[in-house]
Amino acid sequence: MSARILVVDDEPQIRRLLNTSLGARGYDVAVAADGPAALERAANWRPDLILLDLGLPHMDGLEVCRQVRGWSQVPIIVLTVRDAEQDKVAALDLGADDYLTKPFGTDELLARIRVALRHAARSSIAQEPVLHFGDLVIDLARRLVMIGDEEIHLTPKEYELLRVLATQAGKVLTHRMLLGAVWGSGYEQDLPTLRVFVTQLRRKIEPDPAHPTHILTEPGIGYRFHTDS
């Protein structure tokens, strides 16, 4: 069965374009022009993924995101023309999985959709005990990290940071989410600490720490663990 994608955008041309683009790739597409319609479709049509424009009439896209997250873990990719980083961060903090800034290429959109759908599929079944990312192997059951056959020694916080990133590979995690997940509440503003640990972690697991391939920086927003899509 093909995946169902709900497109929420107030611009009819964008809706038409996405309908065509996604339909041609075999996705089942429904469209909604505003927030209330989006919530109705999300509840009754049960999409596998939502493409959500942030600038909606009647109800802000952020509000749609918040309400959907109230009862569903369906992947949400936020579409925005806004330059303001804070809108993207707010959407991600509210539980959106990824974001795309308009204008975007179709290939990029499709890649993000594939990652989000795969991530959703993976987290809906039991978590695999051993994660493979190229040479990098993370054994969640034994708390072991290896590159090839060589074991990498990580401090407990470094391991925790890697685990949080890798188990949600492909998803953009905001600074706030990472700090909250690894260091606990009360540390959400401590950006310098996060930067230091990411640098240390990259030194240990990246082949070339200056050009990271596993832990990618989302400037001004957070980090994303790269998966080959």
Next chain:
Amino acid sequence: MNTTRAWSAQQRYALSVGSVVVATLILTQLPSLHETNIALLYLLVVLISATTVGLIPAILASLLAFLTLNYFFVLPLHTFFVSDPQDLVRLLTFLAVSIITSSLAGRAREQADTAQRSASELTTLLSLSQTLSAEVTLERTLPLVAQTTMHVLNVPACSVLLYDANGRLAERATVGAPPTLATRNVDTFLRIGPRVLGVLRVVLRSLHEPLTRAEQERLEAIATQAVLVLERARLVDEAGQARALAESERVKATLFSSISHDLRTPLAVIKGAVTNLLDDSVVWDPPAQRDLLNAVDEESDRLNRLVGNLLEMSRIEAGAPYPARSWHDIGELATNVVARLKPQLAGRAVTIDLPDDLPAVHISYMQIDQVLTNLLENAARYTPAETPIRIQTHVKPTMIEVEVRDWGPGVPQGMLARIFEKFVRAADPERHADGSGLGLAICKGIIELHGGRMWAENMTDGGARFVFTLPLAEPTAGPRMPILNEREGRE
């Protein structure tokens, strides 16, 4: 209330002396009383005058009573000579008692007066502070301060001077008679911490009568009130400025997000369509291919329109020289525009209602054509397809009025004035695909460059009319009207 203050010094002395004289006249006419009783009656008169006219006049009355008692009632009569030593003792005792009682009574009287005066001043100060707290603007509070100062200190004139932005002391409020040549001023600084805000200046009653200690204290009390008033006015002012700044920032942010949205949306469609066509993994059938290419075509036009409008808007705002103007017939222009817009107006009843004697107007044909085109396109876009549209002109003494009338849903309440602002759409937030949100702002700009006005009205029988005026006389030097209102935060 304040009897001693109400009477002048002469009146008070006249009263005290008069009371003794009257008492003497009455007593000499009465059958002879005992000397002691007469002395007691005199004492009563002195006491009464002490309580009503004050200390010094009462002492004068005592002395006078002592002399008349001696002269008229003590043997030998009609001389100041006293034969009986007993009488001398009585007379001296009378004098002593009289002076002591009158001074006691007089002092009590003065204390009562002082207390009453302080109470009245306190009341004045209290009512001043209450009045001041109800007022915000310095234009209203400062005269009140000066007025109260003059009243409380009983001085001929008082003024409030404040330092202006350039650090110069400027008079902000004055009450009372303007100072004559020989006066002395007393200045009290209005200060908050080390900062001096201004001066409270009083003109003294005379050169030789400085303020008493009590009066200086009262002056300080009023000055403190005045400083509070100044501080409050400053805070209110600053709060207002902060609000205006925040509003202007908000408007700017909205403007940027609007431009960003309007420019990037067509780009998103174009890029999306093109990357779809470039994707080798999908084979597009001809209709789908055509559909994508049409999207690119339409969105390029939209982007071009938007960029054009943005440029036009900046041109108008920058006050760029307007295109050449000449005399044109508005009726002819309207007919041409309607003919050109036939495709958009298809199926509608469009009437052009012109008076026979329509005078020519001095306009830039292209620009007024643009205005009318925009109004008709809007009418076509925002009203049901079957409703009529009417163009009507009215000749007024100094101008002609052109209106585009529709029978659609009308302009939403509260939007009538705002639709002429940049990036405000009547159907917002239902963003209309074609609208750049600049059309009406540009129209208004063009009309104002022509020296006319533009506005919109909802009609009672449904629909709306968009009206613009054009002056009949050739404008001497195209007055440049501000296009933006304050909401857009223009300095």
